[in-house]
Amino acid sequence: MIITKNYYPPALEQWRDELEKKETEIFKLRHGAFLKQDFQGPISYSKPLIELIQRGKTWTEENLLKELHIDPKDADAVGITARQLEELSKFGLVRKEPKGWKWAERDI
Numbered sequence: 821m822i823i824t825k826n827y828y829p830p831a832l833e834q835w836r837d838e839l840e841k842k843e844t845e846i847f848k849l850r851h852g853a854f855l856k857q858d859f860q861g862p863i864s865y866s867k868p869l870i871e872l873i874q875r876g877k878t879w880t881e882e883n884l885l886k887e888l889h890i891d892p893k894d895a896d897a898v899g900i901t902a903r904q905l906e907e908l909s910k911f912g913l914v915r916k917e918p919k920g921w922k923w924a925e926r927d928i
Contacts, residue, residue, distance in 0.1 A: 839889065840889050840890070840891050841891060843888075843889045843890065844889075844890050844891040844894050844897045847866065847888070847890055847897055847900065848894070848896050848897055848900060850864060850866070851864060851865070851866055851900045851904065852896070852900065854899070854900045854903040854904055854907070855896060855899055855900060855903070865904055865907075865908070866888070866901075866904060868888055869884065869888060869901065869904060869905075870908070870913075872884060872887055872888070873908075873914055873921060873922065873923045874923045875923075876922075876923060877922070878917055878919045878920045878921065878922045879920045879921050879922070880919065880920040880921075881898070881901060881902065881905075881920070881921070883920070884901060884921070885897075885898065885901060888901075905921050912924055
């Protein structure tokens with residue numbers, strides 16, 4: 821007789837959703853200054869966001885949010901991500917292409 825064990829918890833999808841919500845809240849707490857129009861002082865960019873874009877492929881905002889485990893329905897988190905990309909673009913580090921965002925190759 822073979823006994824099969826269920827290795828996946830029955831509520832795995834619910835756990836994933838809860839984890840995404842918690843990661844979204846942490847993201848907003850760390851980078852919420854990007855929501856302010858006239859933010860001043862030191863500001864922290866999302867290192868995982870930058871590392872993803874540096875991989876060399878073109879990323880849609882939807883794919884970036886998915887990879888970062890950020891809830892795409894959370895308007896503040898989406899706004900923070902968009903604002904960071906815009907600010908990185910001003911420094912010439914990323915560029916917006918028709919299919920999404922890409923790390924900008926720079927001559928130094």
